[in-house]
Each structure stands twice: as C-alpha cells, then as structure tokens.
Amino acid sequence: MxxxxxxxxLNGILVKAEVNPGVRLIDFLxxxxxxxxxxxxxxxxxxxxxxxxxxxxxxxxxxxxxxxIDGKEILTIEGLANSGELHRLQxxxxxxxxxxxxxxxxGMIISAYSLLLLxxxxxxxxxxxxxxxxxxxxxxYKQIISAIEESIVVNxxxx
Amino acid sequence: MKNYDIxxxxxxxxxFIDDMRLPAGTLHAEIFTSNIAHGIITSIDTSAALAxxxxxxxxxxxxxxxxxxxxxxxxxESLFAESEVHYVGQPILLVVAESKLEARKALSKxxxxxxxxxxxxxxxxxxxxxxxxxxxxxxxxxxISAVWDECDFIEEGTVESGGQEHLxxxxxxxxxxxxxxxxxxxxxxxxxxTATQRVVAGILGIPMNKVEVDVLRLGGGFGGKEDQASxxxxxxxxxxxxxxxxxxxxxxxQDDIRITGKRHPYSSDFKIGFSHEGxxxxxxxxxxxxxxxxxxLSMAVLERTLFHCTNSYFIPNVKATGxxxxxxxxxxxxxxxxxxxxxxxxIESAIKKISEKLDVPAYMIxxxxxxxxxxxxxxxxxAENCNAKKSWNEAxxxxxxxxRLQSINQFxxxxxxxxxxxxxxxxxxxISFTSTFMNQASALVHIYTDGSIGISTAAVEMGQGVNTKxxxxxAKIFSVDISIVKIESTNTTxxxxxxxxxxxxxxxxxxxxxxxACLNIKERLLNSAKEILNADLSEIKIENGSIFVNxxxxxxxxxxxxxxxxxxxxxxxxxxxxxxxxxxDKSKSKGNAFAYHVYGTAVVETTLDCLRGTYKxxxxxxxxxxxxxxxxxxxxxxAEGAIIQGIGWMxxxxxxxxxxxxxxxxxxxxxxxxxxxxxxxxxEVHFLEGAKNPMGIFNSKAIGEPPFMYGIGAYFAILDSxxxxxxxxxxxxxxxxxxxxxxxxxxxxxxxxxxx
Numbered sequence: 001m002x003x004x005x006x007x008x009x010l011n012g013i014l015v016k017a018e019v020n021p022g023v024r025l026i027d028f029l030x031x032x033x034x035x036x037x038x039x040x041x042x043x044x045x046x047x048x049x050x051x052x053x054x055x056x057x058x059x060x061x062x063x064x065x066x067x068x069i070d071g072k073e074i075l076t077i078e079g080l081a082n083s084g085e086l087h088r089l090q091x092x093x094x095x096x097x098x099x100x101x102x103x104x105x106x107g108m109i110i111s112a113y114s115l116l117l118l119x120x121x122x123x124x125x126x127x128x129x130x131x132x133x134x135x136x137x138x139x140x141y142k143q144i145i146s147a148i149e150e151s152i153v154v155n156x157x158x159x
Numbered sequence: 160m161k162n163y164d165i166x167x168x169x170x171x172x173x174x175f176i177d178d179m180r181l182p183a184g185t186l187h188a189e190i191f192t193s194n195i196a197h198g199i200i201t202s203i204d205t206s207a208a209l210a211x212x213x214x215x216x217x218x219x220x221x222x223x224x225x226x227x228x229x230x231x232x233x234x235x236e237s238l239f240a241e242s243e244v245h246y247v248g249q250p251i252l253l254v255v256a257e258s259k260l261e262a263r264k265a266l267s268k269x270x271x272x273x274x275x276x277x278x279x280x281x282x283x284x285x286x287x288x289x290x291x292x293x294x295x296x297x298x299x300x301x302x303i304s305a306v307w308d309e310c311d312f313i314e315e316g317t318v319e320s321g322g323q324e325h326l327x328x329x330x331x332x333x334x335x336x337x338x339x340x341x342x343x344x345x346x347x348x349x350x351x352x353t354a355t356q357r358v359v360a361g362i363l364g365i366p367m368n369k370v371e372v373d374v375l376r377l378g379g380g381f382g383g384k385e386d387q388a389s390x391x392x393x394x395x396x397x398x399x400x401x402x403x404x405x406x407x408x409x410x411x412x413q414d415d416i417r418i419t420g421k422r423h424p425y426s427s428d429f430k431i432g433f434s435h436e437g438x439x440x441x442x443x444x445x446x447x448x449x450x451x452x453x454x455x456l457s458m459a460v461l462e463r464t465l466f467h468c469t470n471s472y473f474i475p476n477v478k479a480t481g482x483x484x485x486x487x488x489x490x491x492x493x494x495x496x497x498x499x500x501x502x503x504x505x506i507e508s509a510i511k512k513i514s515e516k517l518d519v520p521a522y523m524i525x526x527x528x529x530x531x532x533x534x535x536x537x538x539x540x541x542a543e544n545c546n547a548k549k550s551w552n553e554a555x556x557x558x559x560x561x562x563r564l565q566s567i568n569q570f571x572x573x574x575x576x577x578x579x580x581x582x583x584x585x586x587x588x589x590i591s592f593t594s595t596f597m598n599q600a601s602a603l604v605h606i607y608t609d610g611s612i613g614i615s616t617a618a619v620e621m622g623q624g625v626n627t628k629x630x631x632x633x634a635k636i637f638s639v640d641i642s643i644v645k646i647e648s649t650n651t652t653x654x655x656x657x658x659x660x661x662x663x664x665x666x667x668x669x670x671x672x673x674x675x676a677c678l679n680i681k682e683r684l685l686n687s688a689k690e691i692l693n694a695d696l697s698e699i700k701i702e703n704g705s706i707f708v709n710x711x712x713x714x715x716x717x718x719x720x721x722x723x724x725x726x727x728x729x730x731x732x733x734x735x736x737x738x739x740x741x742x743x744d745k746s747k748s749k750g751n752a753f754a755y756h757v758y759g760t761a762v763v764e765t766t767l768d769c770l771r772g773t774y775k776x777x778x779x780x781x782x783x784x785x786x787x788x789x790x791x792x793x794x795x796x797x798a799e800g801a802i803i804q805g806i807g808w809m810x811x812x813x814x815x816x817x818x819x820x821x822x823x824x825x826x827x828x829x830x831x832x833x834x835x836x837x838x839x840x841x842x843e844v845h846f847l848e849g850a851k852n853p854m855g856i857f858n859s860k861a862i863g864e865p866p867f868m869y870g871i872g873a874y875f876a877i878l879d880s881x882x883x884x885x886x887x888x889x890x891x892x893x894x895x896x897x898x899x900x901x902x903x904x905x906x907x908x909x910x911x912x913x914x915x
Contacts, residue, residue, distance in 0.1 A: 036178035037171015039378075041328045042412045046827035049328055077171030090169040097792040100800065101622025102168030103328035103378030109169060131835045135827070137326050137379050138622045140799030141838040 006070040011079025019066040026050045028066035029076060037077035037106040048134030051107035052076050058114035077106035089113055089151045096147040100138030108134045112148045121152055175378050176332035176348050177409045185405040186215055188398055189262035191252040191269050192418060193244035196278035196487040196820025200242055207268040208254060213261030218253040218398055225364030229390045231354060236453035238362055238390055245452035246489050247821050248417040255398045255406060278487035278820040282426055282447040285484035292450045292457050292483035298465040298748045300537040301476030306441045310432030314512040318505045318892040322814035323422035323494055326832050329378020330415040333392040334407040335399035343396050344371045349388035350380045350619050351659030356651045358389035359396045374649040377621035382493030385659045386456050387419050416825050421814060422494035423460055424449040425501040431509040437517055437524045441476040444468055444505055450483045455490040457483045462593050464498035466538055470506050471547040471587030471758060473534040487820050493661060496867045499588055503868050508892040522583045530587060539749035546758035546784045550847050551585055554760035554782040571883045576769045580879030584872030585760045588865040589753030590663060591741050597658040598738035600668035604676040606730040610717035615647040617657030618669035623863055624793035625665045629673050631789060636677040638702045639716055663863035668736060670856035676734035687723040754854045757865040759783035763872035767880035772902030774877055776806060778841035781869055786852035786860030798844045798866040805870020807833045809894050881905060
C-alpha cells in the first residue's frame with residue numbers, strides 16, 4: 001500500500017506524517033499520537049464520542065480518513081485546555097455535574113466548543129441542535145445543557 | 160458534591176481499557192460467532208484464516224485447559240460453542256492477530272457449515288414446548304382463590320414489554336497480561352471483578368489466586384457488565400496464557416450489540432379483582448420471561464419481578480408466578496431495575512383497566528391503593544418508614560396535578576389532532592441483593608506517612624460517582640480535605656470475594672465498609688494523640704485537618720500521622736460490612752429481603768401528534784426519596800439519567816429480530832436511544848423532605864435503579880394522549896410505544912369505524 005504524505009496542524013503544532021490511505025482519522029489520532037481522549041462509541045457516526053474540530057467545525061473522526069486532513073487544522077479534547085488551564089466549557093461541565101462515566105464527555109465538549117465558535121450566544125434550542133449528534137447514556141442531558149448555557153454567560157462577561 | 164473522576168474526563172485524560180498503553184507485542188483478538196439462531200455445527204475450516212497475514216492463532220472450545228463454562232448461577236453456558244449453537248452471535252472461535260484489522264480480516268476467511276434447527280424466539284412458545292431455565296417460582300399473599308367471589312369486578316389482560324440494549328458508551332473490553340508462575344493479570348471492563356476472576360480461573364483451570372482482575376473505571380455498565388463482561392476477559396486470558404503475550408479484546412459496537420444479552424422482554428397475563436370504589440382485592444399475575452439461550456442472571460431477575468409485582472400498592476391477596484423461558488436469543492441479563500420495571504408495567508396496566516371499567520381517572524385508583532406503614536408485601540416483609548403516600552401527596556400538590564389536568568382537558572378540547580396526556584407514576588423499590596449472601600463488601604484504607612489517604616473497595620466506578628461518595632465518607636470521618644483522599648482501582652488482590660457493583664448497592668455496602676475501616680484507624684489515632692499530647696480522650700478532637708485539645712490546636716494532621724507511625728500505630732485497616740437483619744427463605748418465598756425501600760412519585764406530560772404518531776415528552780417532574788443525600792449533584796444526575804433511560808425503554812428503544820432470530824436493530828443507526836432533543840423541557844427531580852434512612856450510609860438511600868421506573872409514566876401519558884383522541888380506543892398493553900405503534904393503533908381504530 002502506497003503511503004500518503006500529509007502535513008497538518010494538530011492542537012496548535014505543525015505535524016508531518018505518512019499515512020496509509022485506508023486509516024481512519026480516529027485510529028490515526030489514537031494510535032500514532034496517543035490522543036485517546038477521542039473515543040470510539042459506534043464507528044458509524046451516530047454517537048459523536050469521536051468528535052473533533054476540523055478547520056473550525058465539529059466532525060466525527062470515525063467517518064474521515066487520515067489522509068483527508070492534509071493542510072488542515074485539527075483540535076482534539078487534549079488541545080482544549082490552555083497550558084493546563086481548563087477551558088470554561090470544561091470548568092462548567094465539572095461544575096454542573098454534566099459528566100458521569102466520561103466516555104461521551106470529550107466529544108460532547110468538543111461539539112459544544114464548535115457551537116460557541118460559530119455562535120457565541122446560542123439559544124437553548126440551538127444548543128440542543130448542536131449536541132444532537134452526541135449521545136450520552138448516563139445523564140438526562142439536563143446538566144449538559146446547563147453547562148453549555150453557563151459557558152455563554154461567562155463569554156459575554158469576558159467580552 | 161461532584162463526581163471527582165471527572166477532572167480527567169473533561170480533558171480526555173481518563174484511561175479506559177482501549178486507551179491503555181500495553182506492552183509492545185500486544186496481540187489483538189476478534190470473535191467469530193454463530194450466524195444462525197439454532198443448529199449443529201457440521202464443519203469448520205480455519206485453514207485460510209490461519210494463513211491470513213498477521214494471524215497468530217485461532218482458539219476454540221478444545222483449546223480451553225479448564226472447563227468450557229461461564230455460567231454463574233446455573234452452569235449452562237459455554238465460553239465457545241462446541242457442537243450446537245443456540246443464538247446468533249454465540250462465540251465459536253477467537254482469532255488472535257498482530258493487529259485488530261488483521262484479526263478482523265481473518266474472520267471473513269473462516270468457513271462454517273451447520274445443520275439448521277428451528278429456533279424458539281417467543282417465551283410463550285418456549286413454555287408450551289417445556290423449554291425452561293428452571294421450574295416456575297410463585298409468591299403468594301392472602302388467599303387469592305377464596306377472594307374472587309367477593310370482588311365486584313374482575314378484569315383480565317395481557318401485557319408485553321420489550322428488551323433494551325444497555326448501550327454503555329464503552330463497549331465490552333478486556334486486556335490480559337501473562338505474569339511469571341502461570342499468573343495472569345486481567346484488566347476488564349467488569350462490574351463484577353470477583354466473578355470475572357472466577358470465570359477466568361475456571362477457563363484456565365488454575366486457582367483464583369493466580370488471577371488478578373483490575374478495574375479502573377467503566378464507560379457505563381447499567382447491569383450489562385455484571386455477568387457478561389467475564390467471557391470477554393476469559394477469552395483474552397485464554398489467548399494470553401497460551402501465547403504468553405498480552406492480548407487485548409475490545410468489541411466493536413455491532414459485535415457488542417449482537418453478542419451480548421439485553422433487558423428481558425416479558426409477556427404477562429394478569430387478573431385483577433376490585434370493589435366498586437376501586438379498592439384492589441386480588442391480583443393474579445403470570446410472567447413469561449424471555450431468558451434467552453442460557454440462565455445468566457435470569458432467575459434472580461425473575462425473582463425481583465415477583466418482589467415488585469405490586470409496585471407501591473397494598474394488595475391483600477396476591478399470587479404471582481414467574482416462568483423463565485429458554486429461547487434462541489443471546490442470554491438476557493441484568494439491566495437497571497433488574498426485572499422490577501417489567502413487573503411494575505403490568506400492575507400499572509391492570510390499574511389502567513380498572514380505571515376504564517369504573518370510568519374514573521387512573522390516578523384515583525392508584526391513590527386509593529397506595530402502601531401504608533406496616534402493610535405487608537407479597538414476600539412477607541412489612542413496609543417500614545413508608546414514604547409512598549408522602550411522596551404522592553407532595554408530588555400532586557407541588558406539581559399542581561388537578562390544575563394541570565384541567566388545562567390539559569382544555570387544550571384537548573381546543574385541538575383536534577394535537578392531544579396532551581398526563582400520568583402519575585409512583586414507585587417502590589427494595590434495596591439489597593435478593594440473594595442475601597451477596598450483601599457484603601470490604602474496604603482497605605491506608606494512611607501513608609505523609610498523611611495522604613488511599614482507599615480500595617469492592618465498588619466499581621462506572622459513572623455513578625461511587626468513588627466520590629467513598630472519598631466523601633473518608634474525608635468526613637477523618638475531618639480532612641477531600642483532596643488528600645484517593646480511590647484506587649478495584650482489584651481482586653486488595654478486595655477479595657466481592658459482590659458485583661450492582662443492585663444500586665455499591666455506595667451503601669462499600670461506603671459502610673469504608674466507614675468501619677476509617678473508624679478503626681480514627682480510634683487508634685485518637686489514642687495515639689492522647690499519648691502524644693498527654694491529654695484525656697474526651698478533650699481531643701480531629702477537625703479540618705488539625706488536632707485540638709480543648710479547642711486549642713496542637714498538631715497538624717500530617718504531624719499526627721508521622722508521629723503515630725514512629726509510635727508504631729497501625730495506619731491501615733481492612734474492614735468488612737454485611738447488611739444486618741435481612742434474610743429470605745427461598746423455599747417459602749418469604750422474608751425480610753430488603754434493608755429498606757425507596758419511594759417516589761413522578762408526573763409525566765406528553766403531547767401527541769395524532770396524524771403522525773410522533774410525540775413529545777413535555778414534562779417530567781418527580782418527588783423522589785433520596786433518604787438524606789450527602790451527594791446531591793451526583794444523586795440528581797443518577798435520577799435524571801435513570802428517568803431518561805426508563806422513558807427510552809418505554810417509548811423509542813425497540814429490539815427487533817427477524818423470523819430467523821437475527822437481530823435487526825444491531826447498530827446505533829437502527830437502535831435509537833434518547834438524544835438531547837428527547838430531554839423534556841420541564842424536567843425536575845425534587846428531594847423528598849424528612850426521609851432519613853437509618854439503614855443507609857449517613858442516612859442516605861441507594862439511587863441507581865429506582866428512578867428508572869418513573870419512565871413507565873411516559874407510556875401511560877402517551878396512552879392518555881391517544882385516548883384523548885379516541886375515548887374508546889382499542890389498544891394492547893405493549894411497549895415500547897414507538898411512534899409507529901401509536902400510529903398503527905390509532906389507524907386500526909379508524910379502520911374499524913369505517914368498516915362498521
């Protein structure tokens with residue numbers, strides 16, 4: 001199998017790699033870079049546990065091939081905290097009890113982050129829309145909504 | 160108090176089994192399974208698969224050095240099928256390769272042939288053919304046969320409830336690493352480390368002391384990893400043992416759904432006798448449980464169905480019979496509620512029948528029959544500290560039930576095709592494993608010389624926050640900051656012979672054991688302080704990390720610990736807890752089976768689009784009996800999650816097989832669980848006041864399972880919406896009430912009208 005050379009930005013760092021064209025992005029991130037915060041929950045793009053940010057948009061990394069990220073910017077959950085300081089979404093997920101088993105959490109936070117990037121002041125219905133592709137089997141989603149809502153308020157105050 | 164595991168979770172740093180950095184050379188396993196529901200294997204050819212790139216070995220039943228047996232309660236389940244296969248998805252072979260992909264590719268090169276046999280998929284068919292897991296079990300109270308004549312009315316009916324896939328987000332997973340002297344260490348995503356240890360030892364034919372099972376955390380369990388994590392651990396261990404290399408086995412979602420068991424579907428018949436006033440006098444019920452192809456935990460699940468057959472009502476004459484039926488689907492297993500929800504759905508259906516017969520709202524019948532203090536359950540225990548009426552009254556007044564009813568009626572008058580519905584759902588759920596011997600736990604507490612604390616218990620953290628609760632307990636008893644208390648992985652070498660983390664009892668049992676261990680050490684520390692400070696015991700107090708004599712600070716916690724160590728004070732304790740006062744005589748089906756009961760009442764409202772069959776759960780509000788919660792954020796999260804899961808079971812989650820026993824809902828594209836849109840706009844869970852529980856840790860109550868059953872209210876609220884559309888609706892008590900079923904039921908009724 002001929003390898004494909006790619007260059008991309010991974011959590012703020014420029015990376016060069018050679019990839020097998022059949023490798024999924026989720027496996028590439030987990031196996032080559034040890035970024036195991038990106039989880040596989042279903043493998044068919046239904047659960048959202050593998051959500052990452054690709055050029056500013058939330059995508060399911062189980063549905064993308066690694067070779068497709070050439071020249072693009074990738075943000076995973078590991079890149080969200082800024083030199084050890086938690087992002088406000090991470091803080092609010094903690095504060096509001098929006099996390100139970102933790103398996104869906106990274107994807108959930110990344111989807112919320114993507115929402116706030118595109119729409120800094122979303123209404124509750126827009127939050128539900130943005131998170132609809134992320135399944136959680138532990139919570140009743142209520143604290144997840146309130147953790148994201150809480151992150152909006154902080155945003156407005158900071159601005 | 161928040162769940163403390165979550166600091167890692169929000170950063171993606173928590174390690175689940177698939178995230179572990181295993182030694183170089185770790186091999187990967189994939190399972191080859193039956194693709195027919197029943198038959199005899201006539202030939203298997205693995206030659207092409209063995210020659211496939213990267214494949215190291217292929218294991219079958221004949222490679223098992225010990226006994227090919229994984230059954231816990233009844234020894235009727237093999238790890239790998241030998242000649243007969245009993246369900247689609249039954250493991251036959253294990254392919255081990257250098258990579259997961261290579262193992263996967265080899266699966267398709269295995270050739271197998273069967274002589275097909277006719278599968279049994281329906282529990283009633285199994286019953287007729289005498290295909291049972293064990294003889295039927297009956298619970299009786301009063302004298303049912305004598306009382307039918309005294310009833311003003313008798314109603315009968317049939318009730319069906321469907322299965323439910325656990326859909327823990329982390330699939331079944333294990334990694335096995337061989338150690339010197341034929342020892343093996345197994346990392347398993349199991350709720351039952353000891354059961355996993357026993358199964359691995361049995362498969363390998365080695366004593367349990369050569370198997371170490373370690374569990375850091377689970378990405379959800381819900382009962383699905385109580386009995387069914389062990390086979391996967393055993394498969395990884397079998398290969399690791401033979402090849403003398405680490406082996407990892409992580410199921411993909413489709414394999415997980417296809418291979419593992421689910422919540423038991425039930426088909427039940429009831430007969431209920433009552434007075435003109437709606438007082439229930441007699442209730443006879445027969446539960447046909449679809450157990451699947453092996454016993455697993457089915458008999459225990461069935462027993463809990465019988466325990467909860469009258470929910471939170473007092474019925475003086477009861478006869479409940481449970482029949483566990485053997486069929487050709489994967490062995491069904493524990494799932495939050497453990498047979499209780501299935502039982503409660505039947506009694507609520509029977510009450511609905513009464514309300515239709517007497518033409519009064521169902522809530523009036525429910526209210527009239529609620530349990531009171533001292534009432535006897537069908538198993539002989541009496542209701543103590545009974546909060547059935549208390550939670551009911553508080554819920555109906557707090558949520559303004561009568562007003563809601565009026566505004567719903569008004570809405571329904573004004574709207575032709577949108578109809579609102581409402582239902583009240585009370586619950587009563589017994590806390591304790593119904594197998595009395597399982598109500599035991601242990602805790603090992605160390606204080607290190609720098610004052611930091613490490614605790615190991617038998618509890619498995621799977622998102623329910625049990626580790627945080629245990630930290631809280633230790634921090635409170637020692638009166639130190641919670642940040643110096645760490646919870647270790649759950650490990651069979653530190654806490655042996657443990658019960659699974661199940662039956663909502665994890666925090667109760669392991670919390671009590673932790674309390675005892677901490678109190679042991681605290682007593683030694685106080686005596687040590689007495690000698691160090693030359694003071695009277697009555698004058699010494701440990702508070703907020705300091706040691707006081709008569710309110711004057713004398714030592715820091717760290718100083719007390721280091722000085723006590725030099726004085727050769729034992730800074731460790733291993734304590735054991737067994738729930739007192741419980742017993743159950745299985746031969747008579749009588750006894751004080753439960754330490755206590757959890758009560759509560761929920762009100763559920765729905766809006767139904769009668770043209771499309773689609774509905775919205777608008778509001779779920781509950782007054783729940785948490786005891787005195789010492790972890791309110793965690794307990795609320797558990798309650799809300801359980802409610803949504805319960806509503807999912809009753810409404811949208813539908814397990815479908817084809818006529819050959821092949822699972823059709825085998826992926827997240829075809830099996831739907833509640834997403835964020837499903838969360839009701841109004842979603843409130845309130846703490847019942849004055850619900851102190853002397854049997855629980857710090858007067859709290861167990862939380863995991865009971866709120867699940869509020870979900871049953873969603874079924875009856877949707878039914879109420881449907882009846883608002885057609886008062887004389889002809890319907891079956893059949894769950895899940897999917898939009899499809901709603902539409903078919905509504906349209907069936909329309910057709911009937913036209914034909915007449």
